[in-house]
Every structure is written in structure tokens, then in C-alpha cells.
Amino acid sequence: MYFHDAETLERSALEKLQAERLKKTIELAANSPYYSEVFKNNKIDPSIIETVDDVKKLPFTTKEDLRSQYPYGLLTQSLDNFVRLHASSGTTGTPTAVFYTQKDLDTWADLMARSMYAVGLRKSDVLQNMSGYGLFTGGLGIHYGSERLGCLTVPAGAGNTKRQIKLIRDFNVTALHIIPSFALYFAAKVRAEGFDPADMPWKIALIGAEPHTEHARKKIEEMLHIKAYNSYGLSEMNGPGVAFECTQQSGMHIWEDSFIAEIIDPETGDPVEDGEIGELVMTTITREGMPIIRYRTRDLTRFIPGQCKCGRTSRRIDRIMGRADDMLILKGVNIYPMQIEKIIMGIPEVGQNYVIELIKEGLVDQIRVKVEIKEEFFVEDMRALQGLQKMIAGKLRDEILVTPRVELVQHNSIPKSEGKAKRVIDLRETED
Amino acid sequence: MYFHDAETLERSALEKLQAERLKKTIELAANSPYYSEVFKNNKIDPSIIETVDDVKKLPFTTKEDLRSQYPYGLLTQSLDNFVRLHASSGTTGTPTAVFYTQKDLDTWADLMARSMYAVGLRKSDVLQNMSGYGLFTGGLGIHYGSERLGCLTVPAGAGNTKRQIKLIRDFNVTALHIIPSFALYFAAKVRAEGFDPADMPWKIALIGAEPHTEHARKKIEEMLHIKAYNSYGLSEMNGPGVAFECTQQSGMHIWEDSFIAEIIDPETGDPVEDGEIGELVMTTITREGMPIIRYRTRDLTRFIPGQCKCGRTSRRIDRIMGRADDMLILKGVNIYPMQIEKIIMGIPEVGQNYVIELIKEGLVDQIRVKVEIKEEFFVEDMRALQGLQKMIAGKLRDEILVTPRVELVQHNSIPKSEGKAKRVIDLRETED
Ligand SMILES: [Zn+2]
Ligand SMILES: [Zn+2]
Secondary structure, three states: OOOOHHHHOOHHHHHHHHHHHHHHHHHHHOOOHHHHHHHHHOOOOHHHOOOHHHHHHOOOEOHHHHHHOOOOOOOOOOHHHEEEEEEOOOOOOOOOEEEEEHHHHHHHHHHHHHHHHHOOOOOOOEEEEOOOOOOOHHHHHHHHHHHHHOOEEEOOOOOOHHHHHHHHHHOOOOEEEOOHHHHHHHHHHHHHOOOOHHHOOOOEEEOOOOOOOHHHHHHHHHHHOOEEEOEEEEHHHOEEEEEEEOOOOOOEEEOOOOEEEEEEOOOOOOEOOOOOOEEEEEEEOOOOOOOOOOEEEEEEEOEEOOOOOOOOOOOEEOOOOOEHHHOEEEOOEEEOHHHHHHHHHOOOOEEEEEEEEEEEEOOEEEEEEEEEEOHHHOOOOHHHHHHHHHHHHHHHHHHHOOOOEEEEEEOOOOOOOOOOOOOEEEOOOOOO | OOOOHHHHOOHHHHHHHHHHHHHHHHHHHOOOHHHHHHHHHOOOOHHHOOOHHHHHHOOOEOHHHHHHOOOOOOOOOOHHHEEEEEEOOOOOOOOOEEEEEHHHHHHHHHHHHHHHHHOOOOOOOEEEEOOOOOOOHHHHHHHHHHHHHOOEEEOOOOOOHHHHHHHHHHOOOOEEEOOHHHHHHHHHHHHHOOOOHHHOOOOEEEOOOOOOOHHHHHHHHHHHOOEEEOEEEEHHHOEEEEEEEOOOOOOEEEOOOOEEEEEEOOOOOOEOOOOOOEEEEEEEOOOOOOOOOOEEEEEEEOEEOOOOOOOOOOOEEOOOOOEHHHOEEEOOEEEOHHHHHHHHHOOOOEEEEEEEEEEEEOOEEEEEEEEEEOHHHOOOOHHHHHHHHHHHHHHHHHHHOOOOEEEEEEOOOOOOOOOOOOOEEEOOOOOO
16 A cells, blocks of 8 residues: 555656656756756756756755855745745854745645655554654654644644653554654653553654664664654755655665655765665755755765565665765775774674774775774683684675774773764874 | 635624534534533534524533543544644643644634734745744644745744844744744844844734733834734634734734634623623634534633724624633622723833732722832822822722722832732731
């Protein structure tokens, strides 16, 4: 069962639809001050699009482009026709703003409803929206999607855990929209209030508001006795509802009838091989008010090869593996810290802490991974430790295609940083 | 120019429409567990309604009834058909909850759009919604209305004054939805940030979220250089959008094609004379999911006699003058503390503080109003003070129809209470 026919279109039909919509999008975008200029300079008009692959003929749009065009430079029509805006906080420079016509809001609500349907929500469900509302697209995005799907929507907003629990119990809430970093705290609060999460009416949690690991998902599912689903979105592409997991939990389906997704090498801008990690680039093809072409999301992911068991034909992306800005280049190979983390965290002997150091060996750049070993494994048996070291280096090489130096260190010997851990340290200037 | 034909219907046509819709509402309400029981016990069916006046044949619904029916007792259809709920916080006992079908949300958004149109908002306006979202009906109510009207809506939410100001300037915000108790603080903040409110792009403020005085409105208008409009709503009747001022600022038009309004004596339940103060009683006549019949709002107001200059034919109510629970009965006359406050605050010699005392004079109840006189007027000239005392007593008698005792006291001699001032003190048991 699917919410929309587009979810199961044959690839050829889907790509035909994408090409048509891309053509139309270029027509529309040409009405905006920004793209009319860009198209003129690059001699772009709708006729250059014959297949969806021709999207590659178009120039990228970056966050900096959006900033320089703040607030109105990308609008294709008179401001009168817009009914909503969302804006980034702009704490680190000029903010960015995204504007929606009523039709754009309808399209977005449909995409959200489709997303929620894909994880099993139906009109008989009761969804409690536990995220903040306001300029953050996650709040109103989920809210409109939930109403569109016909779920009874409880606009609880953030905070007030006690009251959240009361609402959930009073109204038999079956689905939560909850920020993953809040979910574990919430589970503890539920227990502290004297309730067993297993007895709560909920079944499904939407936790896509922040990037998180598979490990974090499992933990949330276990602690809350719930099925937790990841999703992907960004305000430049409406907000949530760009890509969503299905009940298979094996990657996030991109709603390709509304977005063209590419994955590129962030250095060269060229497409990566299918299945390789790179920067996600997105083009809106159903947005009328403020289309954005080949937007450099800076988010790292990969296309998951093959067909999903759910029957949807749209491609899936893997969970976000970091930011393109974190990428390291070593011996001509792109390396993402998240790749290293994924391998390290999968090794039982390794503790919570590690650090990636960029060093110079003679004239050559090299990576050194310092890994804390759990106390019980940090024995004086040199042979065992050397074996472990070799094993880790081998696994890393299989993932990142170069062999890094691996150093095993004692539990608690790597300084813990406040807040977000600094995982990559560049020592190339200080060390020889 | 009006948003909807119903705003200027001839009274006879309007009342015919109301009667039809009331009949339909009774039919619908009979599907709810609560009203089916109430109607059976009171032998009520749609046939007893011939004119809108027949609403008086129906029993009242009180807050306590809603509480006893929490959460689902008033629903006319399966929970599946509802897409939204709003709930009171229930800090003082069982909460109440209001449920909306999609059609109910559409009706509400239309009423809100109509309300905003009445104060001069058009699709070319940019509205910044500075109230919190979530379960509070004011946030999503204004938000949906603004989008329905076609305004560019900035869902700023509450808090973060600096950012609010930046958004207002960046996007040329012409209208604010702002809580009146926050408006003066906000005006000060705008100045502190180095901006002159007169230079800000705004023109219109919607400040109906909390009851406030005409004096407070004037102050807000002056400080923010804005036109500020009052409105009336309550979550049991959707939320905001029940009654709204027009640009005349002379009372709030009730949207009578959606609500039947009565004003009754809170003691007897009988209608008061036209223009007299009493408790507002409201009946929904366009709500399908959860109709509420003759709801005792406990809010005190009066119908404003005569026609509004704007041309709308719907009746207007005065700003809310307190809660029915505050009513005093003296010599068989209902007296509302707000009536006394209004008179006292209109007298230049009087300071900020006053108190109403209920006393016994022999066997008879009496009211004593203690009034602080501004320092410059509190002279030793007994004659002047006696004259002032007489004048105040006379003005009060004209308003409340009994002559109270008036006592003039010195500035700062009435103890100030923390938080909300306790304005009525019952001394009948302690004093003889
Ligand atoms: Zn799938
Ligand atoms: Zn009027």
C-alpha cells in the first residue's frame, strides 16, 4: 500500500517525469532575479534539458549564493503570492530564508503525509508533535503532514515532559515526533514518573530532526519500546519530507518525483560511483515559488544500491555521514571521519573515545587514529595488542582504501572535550 | 469591502440562517454521547427550533460538563475523523479538550481570515506571529488564518526579541500578533536596540490574546506607533476568531453566522436587557466534530447597541469586563468589579490603587470603595475632599445603580499585593 502512485513508478517513467518537471522548473526559475542572471551568463534555457541526466549541465547553487540573495533574490513571483517563510537563525552570518506559496505548502504537506504513511501511519493514528514550532521547519512540517494524512494531531510543542506524558496517556497517542537527542532523556522521565514505556500507547517515533547513528536509533527503540524512523530534510528543500525511511528501515527513500538527487565528489563536483560516499546535491522540481537548482547540501551520504523490499522504486540514501566540510583527502582519496568512526565503534574492544590526527611522515600526509581500548582488554600481552592493532588498521583500510597508522591507548587517556567532541586534529604544521 | 457575504446580511436573513444551522447542530450533537443523553432527558429534538430565539429552550453547557466528559464525550463522530486537538493545561483540575475535523479547521481558518480582513489586513501584508504555538489556540489559530488570507506569515513564535526585530526589519513585517502584556516590554526593547518604533514597517497589531483595558490598548498604540486591535475567542469555541474589532475600534463583531451569542444574568440564567452587562453564552452553529450548545463562558460583557459604522450587521460585544465568578449582588443588583474600576480609573485625582470591600451595615450588605488619592490632590481642604468623595460616589451610583460608601485614603496606604491585585475583600463576617 502506497500513498501516491509516484512511489512505485517504473524508473523510466519516473525519469521522464523528472525531466519534464526539471524543464518546467528552469522556466519558472528564470523569473527570479538570481537565476535569470545565472542562466543568462551560462546560456541556459529549458531546451537544454532532454533527460534528467542533463541536470548536470546546470550550475550548482550554494549556501553562499542563498545568503548573497537574501531575502528575495530567488523568488519567481511577486511577494504577494507567498504565504509562509522559514528562516535560518543566521547566528553565523547572514541568515537564509525560504518562501512558500500556498501551492508549495500543499506540495510539502503531501510529501510529509506520504512520508508518514511509508512508516505505517494512518488516519486512525494519534500523533503528538513534541518538537518546537516556529521558524524551525520540523515543527510545522510534521504538523501539516500529520493533518494532511488525517492523523489526530496533538500540537504539544517542546518541553513540559510531565504534561507530554499526560497527553500521551489521555489521548492514546500512537506516534511521536521527537528530537533524537531528547528521546533518551524522555524515556528516563517516563520511568521516573512511574510508567513503563512498554505500557505506553505509542508504536512509532519519527526521529529524523537531527542526524544520528544506527546505534542511537536502536537505543531509542529499546528504551521507549517503539519503532523509530529516520528521515532527511533541510529547509532549503522545504524542510522535512525530502527522504524518509519505509518500514524496512534500510535507507531513506528520496521522493524523486519532487527532487532530483545527485551525489558528487565535494572537491571536483563530479558524480561519484554508485554506492560511494559523497555530497548530496538536490534540485527541487515541484516548487513554484522558490525553486533551487543543484543545491550543495554539504551533507555526506551515498545511494544504497538495489531495490527496496517495500516495492517503492525511488532510490534510497544512507543516513547522513557528516558534513562535506569535514572531508579529508589523503593520497588522492576522499576520507570522511564518519567512515572511520563507524569502523571503530564496531570493534568490541574499543571504548567510547578516539581521535583522528593528520600528520606528516616525511613529505607525505598520513592519518593516525588513536583509539582508547577498554580497560579489560588493555592487557600487557603485547602480541594480543599488536593483533588488535593490525585488525583495526585492516578494517579501516577496507573502508577508506588507505592504511592509516593505528595507535592503541589506555582508557581515559584521550582528553575529553566539552560539548561536541573534536574528532579530527591537524598536526601537519606542528609535527614532522 | 468585506471578506464574506455573511458579514452584511440583513438581520432577518442572518437570524433565519442561524435558526437553520442551530437545527442542524442539534441533529449533529445528538450523535455525541453527552448531548444524546442531555437531549433525551430534556426531550429535545431539532423540531423545537423554529427561530433563533428558540436557542433558549436548550440547556446550558458548563466548563464542568466539559470536564466530566473529558476527553471524548462531546464528539459526534469516530475519532478517526479528527485531525487536531487543543487542550487546556488542566493545572486546576481535569483539563478540557477540543477536537477538530478538517472541515472544522477550514471553518476556523476562514473565520480568522475574515477577522484579520476586518482590521485591514490583505494578502499583501506580512504578518509576524509572535505568540507561542502548541496547544494554545492563539498560535495556530492566527497562523492558519493568516495563511488563509494570503498574508506572508512569519512563524516567529514567542521569545528572542532581538531576532524578532531582525525578522521584522528584514521582511518588512506590516502586522504583528503580539500578547498585550508583552507589547510594552517589546516596545522598550526595540528602543534599546536603537530603533525608533515610528520607523518600523509595522502598521497593525493583533493583541486579543489576553483581556486588557482600553487604556492598555492606547498605551500599546502610542509606544509601538501602531494600530492595535482587540478580539475575543476561547478554545471551547475554536480559539481566536469568535469576535473581532473592525477598523472602527468600537466593539467586537461576533461572527453570528458561526456562533449564537447570548448575554445572561449569571445568577438567574435569564437574558439581560440589551446593553446591560452579563455573562456571555455561546453556541457553535458551524462546527461538525464537537458542537457545543449554550456554553457558559463566565466572561462578562455587554452587547453594544446600534449599528457599527463599518456596515457589518453582526452585533458587537464590549471588551471583556471580568469573570462572572467575580460578580457581587447588592440589594438585588448585579455588580461587577470592573464597572467600579472603570469609573475610578477615569477620575484624574485617583491613583493606581483601590479596593472594594463588602461590609455589613446593620443587617444590610453594603459596598465600601477605598480609593487612593494622588499626593498632589490629597490636601487638607476637607471641603474639597468631601466634594471629590461625593462626585465619585455619584458616578459609581450611575454605573452600578446603588450608592456605595466611598473612602478616600492617602497615596500608598492600601497594601499592594504580589501578582494580581486582590480587588474585592469580603469583610461581612469580620465587621459589624
Ligand atoms: Zn522501502
Ligand atoms: Zn464594525
